[in-house]
Amino acid sequence: MTYTHNLAEKLGKGGFGTVYKGQLPTGRGIAVKILDESKQSEQQFITEVATVGTTCHVNLVRLLGYCSQASIKALVYEYMENGSLERYIHGGRHDELDWKQLYSIALGTARGIAYLHDECRNRILHFDIKPHNVLLDANFSPKVADFGLAKIADREESHVSVANRGTLGYSAPEMWSRMYGVVTDKSDVYSYGMLLMEMVGARQNIDFHNKESRSSQFFYPEWAFKQVEKGQFENLRKGNMSEEEQGIAKRLSLVGLWCIQFNASRRPPMSEVIQMLEGNADISLPPCPFPVDSPMAAMQLSASDPSSSTITTPPFPFPFPVDPSMTAVQHYASDPSSLTSYSLEVETNNPKSTHGA
Numbered sequence: 452m453t454y455t456h457n458l459a460e461k462l463g464k465g466g467f468g469t470v471y472k473g474q475l476p477t478g479r480g481i482a483v484k485i486l487d488e489s490k491q492s493e494q495q496f497i498t499e500v501a502t503v504g505t506t507c508h509v510n511l512v513r514l515l516g517y518c519s520q521a522s523i524k525a526l527v528y529e530y531m532e533n534g535s536l537e538r539y540i541h542g543g544r545h546d547e548l549d550w551k552q553l554y555s556i557a558l559g560t561a562r563g564i565a566y567l568h569d570e571c572r573n574r575i576l577h578f579d580i581k582p583h584n585v586l587l588d589a590n591f592s593p594k595v596a597d598f599g600l601a602k603i604a605d606r607e608e609s610h611v612s613v614a615n616r617g618t619l620g621y622s623a624p625e626m627w628s629r630m631y632g633v634v635t636d637k638s639d640v641y642s643y644g645m646l647l648m649e650m651v652g653a654r655q656n657i658d659f660h661n662k663e664s665r666s667s668q669f670f671y672p673e674w675a676f677k678q679v680e681k682g683q684f685e686n687l688r689k690g691n692m693s694e695e696e697q698g699i700a701k702r703l704s705l706v707g708l709w710c711i712q713f714n715a716s717r718r719p720p721m722s723e724v725i726q727m728l729e730g731n732a733d734i735s736l737p738p739c740p741f742p743v744d745s746p747m748a749a750m751q752l753s754a755s756d757p758s759s760s761t762i763t764t765p766p767f768p769f770p771f772p773v774d775p776s777m778t779a780v781q782h783y784a785s786d787p788s789s790l791t792s793y794s795l796e797v798e799t800n801n802p803k804s805t806h807g808a
Contacts, residue, residue, distance in 0.1 A: 454527075455483050462534075465583075467492045467599055472530065480530030481515060485523065495599030496524045502575050502598040510563030512586055512596040528596070532589040536650075537582035545653035548591070550696040553650050556593045557703055558728050560585050563595040564643060565721035568636045576602045576611065576635075580642035581621045582649060611635070620657050621645045624713060637715040640724065644710025648672045651687050651704050672711060673741055679704050680736065702727075705734045712740045 455473035462470040468486040475481055486492040496519070503514045518525040536556065539548050548556070560580075567575040577584075577598065584597040600616040611634055617626050623641035624631035648671060649656055656671045678686045684701045685692055692700060706727050712718050717738070719727065726732035 454481065458485070465597070467495045473527075480532075482528045482530045484526040484528065486525065492524070496526065498601055499526055499598045502601045502603060503596075506567070506571060506575070508563055508566040508570075509592070510559045510594055511566065512594040531586035531594065531596075533587035533591055535583050536585040536587060536593065536646075539587075540582055540649050540653050541655055550692075550699040552591055554699050554703065554728075556585070556587070556591065557647055557650060557706075558725070559593040560595060560646070561643065561721055561724050561728060563593070564639055565725055567595075568639070568721050574604045574606055574636065576604060577639050577642075578602060578616050578626070579618055579621075580639055580646055581618050582646060585646070617642070620655075623715065625715060631713075632715050635715065636720070637718045640710045640718045640721060641712075641715070643721070643724070644707045644718070645672070647703050647707030647710065648675060651675065651700055651707065653688050672708070675704060676708055676739060676741075679708060702730075702734065705737065708740055709734070709737045712737065713742050 454475060455471045458471045460472040462472050462482060464470070465484075467489070468484050470482050470484045473481045473483045486496055496517075499514070500517055503511065504517075507513075512531070513529045514526060515529060516527040518527075539545055564577065564580065567577060575598075577595065578600045579597060580595070584595065586594050586596045588594065602611055604611050616622075617638075621642045623634075623638040625634050626638055645656055652671045652675065654671060657669075675687055678684065679701075684697045684704065687700050687704055706724060709727075710718055710724065723732060727734050
């Protein structure tokens with residue numbers, strides 16, 4: 452515990468462990484994740500070492516070392532001075548990032564994910580892309596972090612069989628039930644799209660407690676699609692935007708709405724996402740991402756009373772797992788801070804898919 456000064460400074464706590472700030476003898480800052488004692492934590496430790504330990508990209512957090520003993524398991528990462536993106540878009544500090552910085556963070560994050568999908572020896576599927584897992588260095592350059600739920604797949608595989616995993620509100624529909632399709636790298640694309648929408652709106656996509664948003668803006672992506680459809684990009688976030696800022700908001704929202712298409716075959720691969728963000732590919736208006744005839748559309752909370760157990764019909768499909776009792780949804784409705792990553796067993800089969808833009 453020497454490098455962390457006996458765990459003196461706690462940086463945060465996740466589903467599988469606690470992160471502390473430390474310092475190497477050279478003076479370099481580090482982040483040390485001390486894993487909890489559980490079978491899930493053991494699996495996360497193995498997965499993180501096997502994935503991020505074999506990667507090297509400017510937009511992926513770097514694993515500097517690890518400790519594996521009977522009494523303790525720890526992962527040592529480079530220290531990211533500005534913490535997670537979540538604190539800036541959920542924590543009331545969105546004014547600290549201008550639109551050019553948001554665009555740069557979106558592009559860097561996309562490059563990191565594309566590297567995992569296309570440039571590693573084996574394809575790595577992250578399965579937990581969200582603002583909490585995008586870390587910012589001293590220059591606000593993004594690095595994708597937390598590979599505890601990742602899956603390594605051979606490039607020859609057209610499908611993967613995985614345990615259902617991810618975070619409510621970010622995971623793709625097919626991650627929760629095979630009735631919604633099959634799990635591919637397009638599942639990461641969906642999560643990235645949800646991340647983009649929150650960056651544009653500077654708020655959580657699903658807002659249970661804001662009384663002003665318990666109607667049309669309760670599910671932000673559905674409301675945002677209507678604004679994009681009408682070309683009213685200035686409405687995507689509260690406050691005034693310059694023409695240049697509206698242009699960035701337009702690009703990010705269009706890409707985000709393509710990424711969160713319910714039909715995975717319509718989602719672009721991350722390589723194409725980068726092309727669209729860089730302006731090297733045309734971005735047309737996407738079709739409505741939310742099919743009203745989907746079985747998921749029946750899984751709604753009442754917009755007038757989100758804490759209610761009543762299951763209503765559309766206006767919007769709710770991106771939560773199939774759970775007739777709605778237990779998980781109700782728990783999150785009563786305590787959004789409980790949002791976390793977890794895993795449930797499910798088998799999927801996955802044919803190849805293409806972008807239908």
